[in-house]
Amino acid sequence: MSRPTRGGIAGMLLAGIYASAALAGFLAPYDPIEQNRGLAFAPPARLRLVDASGRLHLRPFVYALVPRPGTFDYDEDVSRPYPIRLFPEGAAHRIAGLIPSNHHLFGVDDPARLFLIGSDEYGRDLLSRLIHGARISPVAGLLAASLAVSVGLVLGGVAGFYGGVTDQVLMRCAELVMAVPWLYLLLAVRAALPLALEPRDAFLLVIAVIGTVGWARPARLVRSVVLSARTRDYVLAARSFGASDARVLRRHVLPEALGVAFTQLALLVPQCILAEVTLSFFGLGVGEPLPSWGNMLAGVQRFHVLASYWWMFLPGLALVPIFLIYYAVTDVLHRHLVLRAP
Amino acid sequence: MTARGLPLLVAVALLAGTLAPVRYAAPSENFVPVAGPHNGPGARSAPGRYWANQPRALPGRGPQRAFLARWGGRYQGQSPWLVWAADSGGPAAQAEEFLIAAHEVGRHGGRLVVTQRAEPRTLNPVTVADAPSRDVIRPTTADLVHINRETQLTEPALARSWTVSPDGRRMTLQLRRGIRFSDGHPFDADDVVFSFEVYQDPKIDSPQRELLGVAGRPMAVKKVDRYTVQFDLAEPRAVGERLFDTVAMLPKHRLEQVYREGRLPEAWRLGTAPSDMAGLGPFRFQQHLPGQRVALERNPYYWKVDRAGGRLPYLDGVTFVTVTNEDAQVLRFQAGEADVLARIGAENFAVLEREQTSRGYVLKDLGPGLEYSMLFFNLNALPGTQGAIAAKQNWFRVTAFRQAVSAAIDRDSIVRLVYRGRATPLAGHVTPGNRLWTNPQLRPPARSTARASELLRQAGFRMSDARRVVDAQGQPVEFSILVSASNPVLNQVATIIQSDLGQVGMRVRIVPFEFRAMLDRIFKTYEYEAALLPLGGGDGDPNSEMNVWLSSGPQHLWHLGQQQPATPWEAEIDRVMRAQVSMLDASARKRAYDRVQQIVAENLPFIFLVSPNVLVGARRDLGNFRPAVLEPQVLWNVDELFWRRPSSGPSP
Numbered sequence: 001m002s003r004p005t006r007g008g009i010a011g012m013l014l015a016g017i018y019a020s021a022a023l024a025g026f027l028a029p030y031d032p033i034e035q036n037r038g039l040a041f042a043p044p045a046r047l048r049l050v051d052a053s054g055r056l057h058l059r060p061f062v063y064a065l066v067p068r069p070g071t072f073d074y075d076e077d078v079s080r081p082y083p084i085r086l087f088p089e090g091a092a093h094r095i096a097g098l099i100p101s102n103h104h105l106f107g108v109d110d111p112a113r114l115f116l117i118g119s120d121e122y123g124r125d126l127l128s129r130l131i132h133g134a135r136i137s138p139v140a141g142l143l144a145a146s147l148a149v150s151v152g153l154v155l156g157g158v159a160g161f162y163g164g165v166t167d168q169v170l171m172r173c174a175e176l177v178m179a180v181p182w183l184y185l186l187l188a189v190r191a192a193l194p195l196a197l198e199p200r201d202a203f204l205l206v207i208a209v210i211g212t213v214g215w216a217r218p219a220r221l222v223r224s225v226v227l228s229a230r231t232r233d234y235v236l237a238a239r240s241f242g243a244s245d246a247r248v249l250r251r252h253v254l255p256e257a258l259g260v261a262f263t264q265l266a267l268l269v270p271q272c273i274l275a276e277v278t279l280s281f282f283g284l285g286v287g288e289p290l291p292s293w294g295n296m297l298a299g300v301q302r303f304h305v306l307a308s309y310w311w312m313f314l315p316g317l318a319l320v321p322i323f324l325i326y327y328a329v330t331d332v333l334h335r336h337l338v339l340r341a342p
Numbered sequence: 343m344t345a346r347g348l349p350l351l352v353a354v355a356l357l358a359g360t361l362a363p364v365r366y367a368a369p370s371e372n373f374v375p376v377a378g379p380h381n382g383p384g385a386r387s388a389p390g391r392y393w394a395n396q397p398r399a400l401p402g403r404g405p406q407r408a409f410l411a412r413w414g415g416r417y418q419g420q421s422p423w424l425v426w427a428a429d430s431g432g433p434a435a436q437a438e439e440f441l442i443a444a445h446e447v448g449r450h451g452g453r454l455v456v457t458q459r460a461e462p463r464t465l466n467p468v469t470v471a472d473a474p475s476r477d478v479i480r481p482t483t484a485d486l487v488h489i490n491r492e493t494q495l496t497e498p499a500l501a502r503s504w505t506v507s508p509d510g511r512r513m514t515l516q517l518r519r520g521i522r523f524s525d526g527h528p529f530d531a532d533d534v535v536f537s538f539e540v541y542q543d544p545k546i547d548s549p550q551r552e553l554l555g556v557a558g559r560p561m562a563v564k565k566v567d568r569y570t571v572q573f574d575l576a577e578p579r580a581v582g583e584r585l586f587d588t589v590a591m592l593p594k595h596r597l598e599q600v601y602r603e604g605r606l607p608e609a610w611r612l613g614t615a616p617s618d619m620a621g622l623g624p625f626r627f628q629q630h631l632p633g634q635r636v637a638l639e640r641n642p643y644y645w646k647v648d649r650a651g652g653r654l655p656y657l658d659g660v661t662f663v664t665v666t667n668e669d670a671q672v673l674r675f676q677a678g679e680a681d682v683l684a685r686i687g688a689e690n691f692a693v694l695e696r697e698q699t700s701r702g703y704v705l706k707d708l709g710p711g712l713e714y715s716m717l718f719f720n721l722n723a724l725p726g727t728q729g730a731i732a733a734k735q736n737w738f739r740v741t742a743f744r745q746a747v748s749a750a751i752d753r754d755s756i757v758r759l760v761y762r763g764r765a766t767p768l769a770g771h772v773t774p775g776n777r778l779w780t781n782p783q784l785r786p787p788a789r790s791t792a793r794a795s796e797l798l799r800q801a802g803f804r805m806s807d808a809r810r811v812v813d814a815q816g817q818p819v820e821f822s823i824l825v826s827a828s829n830p831v832l833n834q835v836a837t838i839i840q841s842d843l844g845q846v847g848m849r850v851r852i853v854p855f856e857f858r859a860m861l862d863r864i865f866k867t868y869e870y871e872a873a874l875l876p877l878g879g880g881d882g883d884p885n886s887e888m889n890v891w892l893s894s895g896p897q898h899l900w901h902l903g904q905q906q907p908a909t910p911w912e913a914e915i916d917r918v919m920r921a922q923v924s925m926l927d928a929s930a931r932k933r934a935y936d937r938v939q940q941i942v943a944e945n946l947p948f949i950f951l952v953s954p955n956v957l958v959g960a961r962r963d964l965g966n967f968r969p970a971v972l973e974p975q976v977l978w979n980v981d982e983l984f985w986r987r988p989s990s991g992p993s994p
Contacts, residue, residue, distance in 0.1 A: 035841050037755045070763050121759060122837060187859055195731075195869060196822035196851040288837045288852050302830060303669035304689035 007332030010325045021134040025093025028128035029107040033289040036123030041072040044118045052078035059083040064112040082112035118311035129291035137273045137293035145268035147211030156222030174216035218264040222257045229256040266330035438520040440647045447648045448656045448965045448984025457665040457680045466610040467590035468548045483590030484622035487583045491970035491978035510578030510926045517569040521645040523593045524626035531565040536594040538563040578924040593620040624655035624981035636662045656984035682976045686957040688762040710766045710775035711956035711971040713878025716948040721901040722868040742801035744946040750794035750846045760834045764955040770943040773953035775971045776882040781939040794846045811847035820849035824873040827854035884935045900947045911945045
């Protein structure tokens with residue numbers, strides 16, 4: 001058996017992330033919308049093995065937090081350790097949306113709370129929100145970016161391949177799309193929609209809006225690649241053998257542009273995840289209390305959070321490995337599909 | 343609109359500087375539209391009240407405050423004496439009747455740097471409608487009678503004294519003699535008569551106009567002699583002299599011609615030369631750098647002196663710098679690049695507090711202000727096209743339903759989580775910050791889900807098997823709350839309410855909306871179910887609240903455009919509010935207004951949440967810094983502010 005390749009690892013990680021999204025209810029220790037108002041801005045839990053009296057525990061434990069009145073500072077109540085348990089009972093959820101369960105992967109006994117990466121301004125568990133948010137943001141980001149790149153690939157390919165009037169019309173449209181003040185358009189879109197959107201509708205809307213707005217840039221890049229590809233010798237050869245436009249485009253020209261398209265995809269996914277924040281501003285995003293990475297990051301963009309609660313940034317850090325994985329996957333796809341390297 | 347007092351909606355657009363779009367839209371966004379029902383963005387709103395997306399913008403008549411103003415510069419470089427001689431034929435003219443201020447005697451020199459959320463749009467005190475403009479204009483203008491922001495009572499300003507006839511309809515004001523506009527031209531009764539002609543002119547449509555008209559009819563203003571002016575009101579008005587607060591006296595010699603030519607609304611723009619303007623405030627306009635700052639300089643003719651006989655103001659000038667979001671304002675203040683900071687959010691206050699001593703500034707928590715936040719339901723008469731909302735109005739119109747919502751809300755958590763303890767839970771619309779008028783009998787409801795459920799049950803709602811509240815037809819109770827997307831504080835409040843109401847079985851969706859789009863829905867299209875807004879400002883007097891509580895009022899937010907009061911309790915409020923206007927007995931007025939507060943608290947057209955504390959800060963060596971809860975909180979006594987150390991304070 002051969003060693004796993006870089007692409008294989010990245011692919012597995014990516015699959016893992018999407019799988020964990022499906023299992024979010026089980027993996028997350030708490031209900032992501034449950035507010036613990038006495039524990040707002042609680043710092044990440046300190047896992048311990050040695051208790052206050054110096055005794056060593058085999059199982060990691062935490063102490064319950066006691067708020068200092070009038071502040072968001074906390075003291076640990078060292079009178080009782082709360083060991084971390086596997087499969088404790090907690091909030092009801094459905095595994096993969098199907099199997100009802102109220103067991104979670106890990107947790108601690110009440111009344112203590114296990115906030116592994118801290119809590120937010122309402123005392124909601126950030127880790128649970130992060131895990132549940134993975135059901136929305138990476139998926140929406142991927143779909144929206146794919147939509148934008150697909151449209152860009154088709155329109156850019158057609159424009160570059162046929163040239164002339166087609167090219168002129170499509171590229172002027174692309175410029176128009178880039179020049180339109182989208183913010184005002186979003187306002188108009190929002191006004192035309194019902195007052196409150198179901199989360200599922202909001203999710204699809206986010207994908208549609210970001211995809212529609214984002215196609216112009218990839219289209220222009222694809223067009224430039226196609227423009228040079230269509231004059232290559234092998235394209236001329238294919239034509240001289242009587243290949244149809246569609247075949248030439250599909251077999252010989254567009255594959256040239258795939259590299260560009262994939263790079264664009266990898267670049268667009270993070271942008272799309274962040275675009276969700278903007279959409280939320282116009283009431284188009286997935287709203288509170290449902291967690292999405294976009295609205296979690298929106299909460300960080302305030303000075304007092306920056307100055308006081310560093311753990312609120314952890315959701316942002318979670319994006320870093322995700323983006324790296326995306327880059328790795330695109331890289332592999334690029335090499336396989338475009339360069340046809342093993 | 344600077345209505346003295348009219349409460350204003352403040353939308354605290356903290357916006358955190360975060361979202362790209364927001365930043366984009368910042369200038370127009372932050373300053374609100376003052377959009378009344380019929381005005382577009384940026385237009386003035388319904389009389390009396392400003393919608394401000396940002397806190398410091400709250401106006402009210404408070405803001406357009408009674409300073410004097412004057413821009414000018416024609417005589418710059420000449421001594422006052424020369425000017426005097428030039429204008430009025432020499433010292434034979436009247437000696438100046440100064441107002442002697444009682445504050446700590448300071449020292450002259452230095453400038454004050456103030457940050458603003460957006461650039462001012464105009465320097466015209468007649469047409470000003472946006473908060474940043476008002477902030478800049480206020481120190482350059484003066485009113486006849488002024489409401490002291492500290493005591494909340496009236497005191498003499500340009501009028502050294504006044505008398506009110508026994509029937510409360512005629513006021514006679516004695517003007518201060520010998521005082522001058524900032525260009526050196528003398529001020530007298532002709533300027534006063536001219537000013538009121540302008541403010542009451544329907545063609546000019548000044549925001550002040552409606553406020554000045556008692557019962558919709560303008561006052562008759564008559565010059566008795568050079569220093570006496572007589573005002574006749576159409577109907578008796580309690581504390582009628584409060585009308586004069588913030589009504590800036592205009593220089594007839596500068597504005598009469600443009601007024602007669604019908605060009606007054608366009609006069610005194612940002613680009614106007616300082617030498618073409620004049621006012622009676624402690625400062626006068628000096629310079630405007632577009633996109634950066636507006637500078638005011640000391641008015642050498644100002645009519646106040648300190649106890650030692652030194653002419654005010656102490657400062658050489660005030661510079662207003664545009665900084666478009668609260669976080670950036672806080673950082674500038676922390677870095678020493680701004681000298682005062684008003685309307686700080688509680689979270690930023692907590693951050694600033696930590697470095698208070700090391701950075702050389704002082705912070706003050708003035709306790710509850712006049713502003714409050716409230717949730718209200720759409721009780722408007724809807725056009726037939728909005729069947730879905732109309733169906734839900736069957737719930738919203740039930741008083742017990744509103745009471746149940748109120749009982750389910752955990753105000754203490756809002757205070758603690760959102761305001762860091764720096765806010766007060768509210769029972770009614772008059773906050774504890776309004777010392778003269780608050781009704782102490784009203785206690786904020788303690789949270790009780792049991793009471794909420796009981797109220798719902800009595801009103802015919804029941805709990806379904808899925809632990810959801812359903813109405814008599816079995817329809818589950820769910821509604822949406824509209825909230826300004828650029829206001830993170832209110833979004834937090836909404837999230838807490840959502841969770842609270844979820845616990846009694848109501849499903850609530852939060853719908854964040856761009857602020858102006860939101861106002862459009864509330865004022866024009868009525869396409870909303872419930873909304874969360876801050877309301878506030880004003881001078882605290884009930885008269886400044888008429889446009890909210892009268893059923894025909896332009897800010898009667900929950901049900902606009904009523905021909906007849908829609909409910910018996912609204913009819914009663916109408917009656918009591920109209921009656922109190924002409925009650926000359928202060929205690930009878932207080933009883934009447936207490937009654938209004940009680941009716942409102944029982945029927946809950948607004949579900950009152952909390953009143954945030956007024957949080958301000960200033961450099962430690964700024965003398966006479968005595969912030970007040972009324973607008974303008976930190977600059978109301980800008981003529982008395984001084985630097986304890988020479989040359990302290992950054993100069994731009």
